[in-house]
Amino acid sequence: MSKRRDVKAKVTTDFQAEKVKQLMDKLLLEFTDRVTTQLQQSIKRTLSTKGKGKKYSGLNYRSAAPGDPPTVQSGTLRRSWVTNAARTKPKKSPKRVSLILGTNVIYARKLDAWGSSFLGMSKGHPYIAPALQANRFRSGIKREIKRFGKKAKQKIKGSTKARRTIR
Numbered sequence: 001m002s003k004r005r006d007v008k009a010k011v012t013t014d015f016q017a018e019k020v021k022q023l024m025d026k027l028l029l030e031f032t033d034r035v036t037t038q039l040q041q042s043i044k045r046t047l048s049t050k051g052k053g054k055k056y057s058g059l060n061y062r063s064a065a066p067g068d069p070p071t072v073q074s075g076t077l078r079r080s081w082v083t084n085a086a087r088t089k090p091k092k093s094p095k096r097v098s099l100i101l102g103t104n105v106i107y108a109r110k111l112d113a114w115g116s117s118f119l120g121m122s123k124g125h126p127y128i129a130p131a132l133q134a135n136r137f138r139s140g141i142k143r144e145i146k147r148f149g150k151k152a153k154q155k156i157k158g159s160t161k162a163r164r165t166i167r
Contacts, residue, residue: 023155031148032097035141036083039101042137046127047078069127070111080105 051062051071064071072078084100112128131137 020156024152027148027151027155029097031144032099033083034144036099036101038137038140038144039131040081040083042131042134042140043081043128044078045136046131046134048072064125066125068125069130070125077103077105077108077111080108 046069049069049071051064052068053063053065053071055062061071061073070077080103082100082102084098111125
């Protein structure tokens with residue numbers, strides 16, 4: 001007969017909550033910045049589509065049909081889109097990330113929303129909604145979410161120390 005052996009094990013963990021919080025904040029800011037950049041690229045791709053409307057004499061390009069994104073004429077609207085993701089000031093709301101995506105071109109909103117009646121157009125030339133609905137943008141967001149999850153898991157795993165003692 002063999003002797004019965006008792007095995008005693010003791011596991012202790014050292015979870016560093018503050019370190020994990022800092023790592024997650026950094027990851028969240030990086031994630032927000034990457035998603036904003038994805039949207040900026042999607043808008044610029046949408047603004048780069050060729051027009052399907054009339055071909056006017058004297059113009060080197062075809063105009064955009066009503067309801068389609070605007071045709072590139074000078075490229076000012078496309079170049080003007082900028083992004084910025086940053087933490088808000090601690091006094092206002094310390095746990096928020098501010099996300100800025102915009103343009104300084106005056107006619108951008110009017111062109112997207114309701115068409116510029118000042119240009120004699122009956123319909124607008126939406127470009128933000130098609131950019132948000134683009135498959136390439138949506139798949140990019142899904143890829144970023146997976147990437148964020150993997151990185152978060154790695155960071156949390158790396159910041160937790162476990163010690164085992166077997167007697």
